[in-house]
Each structure stands twice: as C-alpha cells, then as structure tokens.
Amino acid sequence: xxxxxxxxxxxxxxxxxxxxxxxxxxxxxxxxxxxxxxxxxxxxxxxxxxxxxxxxxxxxxxxxxxxxxxxxxxxxxxxxxxxxxxxxxxxxxxxxxxxxxxxxxxxxxxxxxxxx
Amino acid sequence: xxxxxxxxxxxxxxxxxxxxxxxxxxxxxxxxxxxxxxxxxxxxxxxxxxxxxxxxxxxxxxxxxxxxxxxxxxxxxxxxxxxxxxxxxxxxxxxxxxxxxxxxxxxxxx
Numbered sequence: 001x002x003x004x005x006x007x008x009x010x011x012x013x014x015x016x017x018x019x020x021x022x023x024x025x026x027x028x029x030x031x032x033x034x035x036x037x038x039x040x041x042x043x044x045x046x047x048x049x050x051x052x053x054x055x056x057x058x059x060x061x062x063x064x065x066x067x068x069x070x071x072x073x074x075x076x077x078x079x080x081x082x083x084x085x086x087x088x089x090x091x092x093x094x095x096x097x098x099x100x101x102x103x104x105x106x107x108x109x110x111x112x113x114x115x116x
Numbered sequence: 117x118x119x120x121x122x123x124x125x126x127x128x129x130x131x132x133x134x135x136x137x138x139x140x141x142x143x144x145x146x147x148x149x150x151x152x153x154x155x156x157x158x159x160x161x162x163x164x165x166x167x168x169x170x171x172x173x174x175x176x177x178x179x180x181x182x183x184x185x186x187x188x189x190x191x192x193x194x195x196x197x198x199x200x201x202x203x204x205x206x207x208x209x210x211x212x213x214x215x216x217x218x219x220x221x222x223x224x225x226x
Binding site for chain 1: 120122147149156157158159160161164204206208213214215216217218219
C-alpha cells in the first residue's frame with residue numbers, strides 16, 4: 001500500500017513479556033517518528049529517526065524501550081519486560097524530509113498494546 | 117504532561133450546528149497543526165498555520181492561529197455526522213518537534 005503500515009494491529013502481552021512493534025513507512029521517506037497515545041490523550045513523542053540515525057530519543061520513558069531503523073526504512077519499537085502502564089496505542093509516522101525541513105507527518109493506524 | 121490544553125474535551129451537537137474548539141498554551145510555537153483522528157486510525161493532518169493571526173479555511177472548517185502564536189481555534193460551520201472524530205492540535209517547536217494536545221472528541225448527531 002501507499003501509506004504507513006504498522007503491525008500487529010493489536011497485541012496482548014503478559015506483564016514481563018517482551019514485545020516488538022513494526023512500522024513500514026512510506027517508501028523513500030527520510031523521517032520516522034514513534035508516538036505513544038494513552039487512552040483519551042493525544043500522542044506523545046517517543047523517538048525520531050532521520051534515515052537510519054536515531055537523532056532524538058528524548059521521549060522514551062525508560063531504558064526498557066528501544067527503537068531501531070537499521071537500513072533507514074522499516075523500524076521496530078521494542079519494549080522489554082512490559083508493565084501495565086505500557087498499555088497504549090503506539091503510532092508511527094513518516095515524513096518525506098528531515099524534521100527541520102518538513103512539518104508534514106503521515107501516520108499509521110497504530111498498534112494497540114494491552115499488558116495484562 | 118502536555119503543553120497544549122484543548123477545550124472542550126467532549127462535544128456532542130446536532131447536525132447543522134456550528135462549533136468552535138480551542139487549543140491554548142503558555143508556550144510560543146513556530147507552527148501549529150490540526151489533525152482529525154477516527155477510532156482505530158492514526159491522526160490525519162487537516163492544516164498547518166505558521167504566522168501569528170493567520171486564518172485558513174478548508175470548506176466548512178476555519179482555523180486561526182493566535183497573534184502571539186500561543187493558541188489556535190477551529191470553527192466548524194453547519195457540522196455534519198462525517199465531522200465526528202477526535203480533533204487534535206499540535207504545536208511545533210525547535211526542529212519541528214511537535215507536541216500534541218489531549219484532543220476534543222466531537223460527536224455530530226444526525
């Protein structure tokens with residue numbers, strides 16, 4: 001498809017389990033963002049990639065959260081030892097230019113993570 | 117914590133009514149965006165405003181950026197059921213890092 005694709009759409013994890021969330025950005029997009037959206041809230045920034053370089057990870061809530069984009073395309077957000085407060089929708093967005101050059105972000109539908 | 121406060125949080129109106137949604141902050145932003153998000157989907161960009169006092173129109177939607185670039189409003193004329201959704205504002209800071217408000221959930225009843 002032409003849009004940002006995220007998988008899985010839904011993930012149920014037991015507390016303490018590790019999870020990996022995948023994002024396929026729009027082909028050729030330079031920038032990739034991860035956001036966390038808690039129920040009833042707006043998205044909160046987690047991390048930003050320009051191609052394969054992770055230039056900003058200031059929003060990652062703890063060292064249990066790790067993101068990578070090794071070839072500058074697909075990205076994975078990994079959460080280790082999940083806790084109940086990690087339950088949220090995780091949104092990925094991509095943009096055609098570097099963050100300082102473009103303010104257009106195209107969002108995926110998100111992965112809804114429920115930690116029991 | 118979110119830098120942008122949106123009001124009202126919830127709004128339920130009849131088809132054909134007008135409404136205004138507000139987005140306020142004590143911070144100055146280089147730009148401000150409005151998105152609409154439907155259940156189970158990601159936010160979709162409606163508009164970006166960059167100049168203090170700027171007004172943009174998108175069919176029945178009118179967006180205004182405050183003179184001091186700290187606040188914005190979204191006005192919908194003659195709302196339709198298809199306008200139902202979560203409206204989010206997002207303020208752009210350094211390097212276009214965006215901070216989202218908590219959203220206004222709009223329900224337009226036929």
